[in-house]
Amino acid sequence: MRAGLPISLGLHAAVLWGGSIAFSNAKPLEEGQIVPVTLVSIADVTDIRAAIEPPKVKPEPAMEPEPEEPMQVLTAADNAAEEADETRIAPDEESVPEPVVPPEAEPDDEVEPEPEKVVEAKPVFDLDRISTLIDKRKDVSTTANTQQATEADEERLVYADRAREGIGTGTKMTVSELNALQTAMYRCWRMPADAADLELLVVRLQVDMLPGGFVRDVKVIDRAAQRRRAPGNAFWDVAEMRAVQAVTKCAPYDFLPEEKFDQWESLILNFRPKL
Amino acid sequence: MTRIFLTVLAASASFATLGLATPASAQIEVDITQGNIDPVPIAVPDFIGTDPQTAELGRQIADVIRADLERSGLFRALDPASFLETQTDIDYEPTFADWRIIKADALASGRIVRDGPDKVRVEFRLWDVFAGKQLKGIRFSTSNENWRRTAHKASDAIYTALTGEEGYFDSRIVFVDQRGPKTNRTKRLAVMDSDGHNPQYLLGGSDLVISPRFDPASQTVTYMSYETLPAQVYMLDINTGRRERLGSFPGMTFAPRFSPDGSQLILTMVKDGNSDLYAMDLRSRSTKRLTTDPGIDVSGSYSPDGKRIVFQSDRGGTPQLYTMNANGSGAKRISFGDGRFNSPVWSPRGDKIAFVRQNKGKFAIGVMDPDGKNMRILTDDWSVDMPSWSPNGRVIIFTKETRGTNGKSELWSVDLTGRNLKRIDTPGQATDPAWSALLE
Numbered sequence: 140m141r142a143g144l145p146i147s148l149g150l151h152a153a154v155l156w157g158g159s160i161a162f163s164n165a166k167p168l169e170e171g172q173i174v175p176v177t178l179v180s181i182a183d184v185t186d187i188r189a190a191i192e193p194p195k196v197k198p199e200p201a202m203e204p205e206p207e208e209p210m211q212v213l214t215a216a217d218n219a220a221e222e223a224d225e226t227r228i229a230p231d232e233e234s235v236p237e238p239v240v241p242p243e244a245e246p247d248d249e250v251e252p253e254p255e256k257v258v259e260a261k262p263v264f265d266l267d268r269i270s271t272l273i274d275k276r277k278d279v280s281t282t283a284n285t286q287q288a289t290e291a292d293e294e295r296l297v298y299a300d301r302a303r304e305g306i307g308t309g310t311k312m313t314v315s316e317l318n319a320l321q322t323a324m325y326r327c328w329r330m331p332a333d334a335a336d337l338e339l340l341v342v343r344l345q346v347d348m349l350p351g352g353f354v355r356d357v358k359v360i361d362r363a364a365q366r367r368r369a370p371g372n373a374f375w376d377v378a379e380m381r382a383v384q385a386v387t388k389c390a391p392y393d394f395l396p397e398e399k400f401d402q403w404e405s406l407i408l409n410f411r412p413k414l
Numbered sequence: 415m416t417r418i419f420l421t422v423l424a425a426s427a428s429f430a431t432l433g434l435a436t437p438a439s440a441q442i443e444v445d446i447t448q449g450n451i452d453p454v455p456i457a458v459p460d461f462i463g464t465d466p467q468t469a470e471l472g473r474q475i476a477d478v479i480r481a482d483l484e485r486s487g488l489f490r491a492l493d494p495a496s497f498l499e500t501q502t503d504i505d506y507e508p509t510f511a512d513w514r515i516i517k518a519d520a521l522a523s524g525r526i527v528r529d530g531p532d533k534v535r536v537e538f539r540l541w542d543v544f545a546g547k548q549l550k551g552i553r554f555s556t557s558n559e560n561w562r563r564t565a566h567k568a569s570d571a572i573y574t575a576l577t578g579e580e581g582y583f584d585s586r587i588v589f590v591d592q593r594g595p596k597t598n599r600t601k602r603l604a605v606m607d608s609d610g611h612n613p614q615y616l617l618g619g620s621d622l623v624i625s626p627r628f629d630p631a632s633q634t635v636t637y638m639s640y641e642t643l644p645a646q647v648y649m650l651d652i653n654t655g656r657r658e659r660l661g662s663f664p665g666m667t668f669a670p671r672f673s674p675d676g677s678q679l680i681l682t683m684v685k686d687g688n689s690d691l692y693a694m695d696l697r698s699r700s701t702k703r704l705t706t707d708p709g710i711d712v713s714g715s716y717s718p719d720g721k722r723i724v725f726q727s728d729r730g731g732t733p734q735l736y737t738m739n740a741n742g743s744g745a746k747r748i749s750f751g752d753g754r755f756n757s758p759v760w761s762p763r764g765d766k767i768a769f770v771r772q773n774k775g776k777f778a779i780g781v782m783d784p785d786g787k788n789m790r791i792l793t794d795d796w797s798v799d800m801p802s803w804s805p806n807g808r809v810i811i812f813t814k815e816t817r818g819t820n821g822k823s824e825l826w827s828v829d830l831t832g833r834n835l836k837r838i839d840t841p842g843q844a845t846d847p848a849w850s851a852l853l854e
Binding site: 324328 | 441442443447448451454519544577579763765830831
């Protein structure tokens with residue numbers, strides 16, 4: 140024990156000395172470039188919705204393996220589809236060769252056959268599959284799946300095309316676009332700043348637009364209901380007049396995105412003065 | 415800067431349940447909360463005349479209207495040189511596009527028609543340029559000399575149509591005209607139009623008068639005269655010139671104020687060493703004591719509904735403002751800021767009380783709500799005093815004195831926002847303004 144202490148001290152000293160030699164040449168790290176980072180909170184749900192996306196169909200895998208063929212089959216007459224059904228139903232499920240089943244036929248968990256679509260595969264009556272006829276949800280046969288899948292494929296393609304072509308139809312106006320509208324209104328709207336009970340003087344306007352941002356029609360709505368907020372206030376007429384004036388004066392609203400016309404074709408503007 | 419609140423009513427419930435609600439079913443709803451408070455640009459072309467005299471009159475009337483509106487601070491009268499359209503007949507719709515180009519929100523176009531050797535008819539139409547519709551069409555028949563009042567009436571009509579408030583242009587201001595050095599001044603009662611034109615003396619040259627107060631219901635004023643001592647309180651009907659002595663009241667330093675219906679006066683008297691407020695019934699001339707507090711209670715002013723009174727009292731130690739019921743009950747202190755508060759005047763609109771605050775060697779004119787909230791100083795200076803409201807309760811006229819033995823007394827006005835501070839021209843020095851109700 141007594142020898143242990145000096146030894147320990149000696150070893151510690153040696154380590155410290157060695158460390159000081161070894162790291163004496165160590166240079167401080169270069170100051171790294173400061174990268175500005177903006178934290179953006181991501182919404183749970185994307186702001187951009189596909190226009191008419193079918194529910195529960197995974198869009199991504201649907202696109203890749205999908206050759207033109209299913210389209211060709213589907214564009215053929217209904218009979219053709221039925222023929223295809225028959226030929227495919229005949230063999231046993233397990234014996235279906237790989238190539239016949241498009242990759243899509245791999246039962247995608249999320250691709251659940253929709254009832255009405257499976258019904259079309261009904262014409263062939265198979266005693267072995269009575270149960271699947273009764274409980275369609277459990278019908279995972281490749282035959283039915285193929286039929287269902289091809290239809291879903293077609294829909295998907297159509298949806299995808301539409302989504303590409305007309306992003307706007309399903310896209311919400313962004314905050315900045317609406318902000319531009321409000322900024323424009325700030326310029327054009329003379330608030331009745333001296334009115335008594337100013338903050339009660341809320342004027343609701345129904346504004347109908349034309350493409351290009353021209354005003355087709357503007358009218359005061361819910362007038363009676365609004366006026367009940369401050370009955371007999373002498374400033375209602377002026378408040379309404381100024382709101383309508385503002386909308387007319389600010390036209391054309393050519394800064395509103397044309398592709399989202401269906402969103403702003405008909406707007407409700409609440410002129411809600413706040414001092 | 416713009417505080418913005420977005421409401422996009424996207425029928426979230428239906429989205430959640432249907433999943434594929436068509437976007438068209440969700441109407442975007444946007445709240446606009448901030449607008450500008452810039453003056454409204456208005457075009458007032460010279461009124462059309464049918465002959466050289468009426469054309470000249472039309473030019474003068476349009477001049478007065480433009481000046482009235484501009485002076486209010488709420489309008490910007492556009493330069494006639496910028497007008498694109500020259501109307502020749504006001505019975506046809508103007509070319510609104512021409513007025514939109516010059517950014518006029520409103521257009522007031524009129525004409526003068528001769529009705530007789532000394533009579534004219536003034537007609538005008540007010541147009542909402544952006545809505546493309548007529549807001550008002552008015553016709554006045556008047557004598558030639560009355561053209562200024564006609565112009566003021568037209569200004570009032572425009573003001574009302576575009577702001578929702580009653581105007582105040584066709585009204586008068588009584589004031590004390592002061593001549594001579596500070597040590598030896600004559601103080602005579604005078605009256606002028608609200609824009610400072612047509613100043614006239616109301617009394618002979620020997621009067622030494624102070625603090626005229628208008629009856630809100632007529633063209634009668636009360637004032638105190640020091641022509642003989644003790645000082646006497648008079649009532650004077652400006653229209654008829656009839657003067658009536660109410661008497662002398664011990665300890666009174668300002669003339670009494672009328673109740674809104676003109677049937678009562680509220681005045682201060684000192685009895686037994688105690689300064690209190692009294693109400694005097696003008697029919698019976700009987701007085702009723704309203705305050706009994708040992709403090710000094712002065713400067714009573716009725717609310718426009720006649721139910722409340724604001725006054726100044728030092729019962730709390732320093733002069734502060736209090737309100738009470740018209741019968742003297744329920745006194746409540748409403749001013750709590752720094753300094754000494756005096757000369758409260760209840761706005762004819764009822765929503766504000768104007769006052770003078772003396773703090774750190776400066777005087778200020780301010781306003782507060784009747785419950786004392788939202789106190790706002792509108793202007794301050796070495797000496798400002800005697801606030802009086804315009805008949806619509808939007809503008810305050812007051813006395814401003816400059817420092818020194820050669821200091822001058824002037825009349826100034828400021829609007830409720832404190833922005834539109836303007837000097838009102840008077841023939842000489844002037845103090846103690848009192849604004850009348852709108853003329854009939």
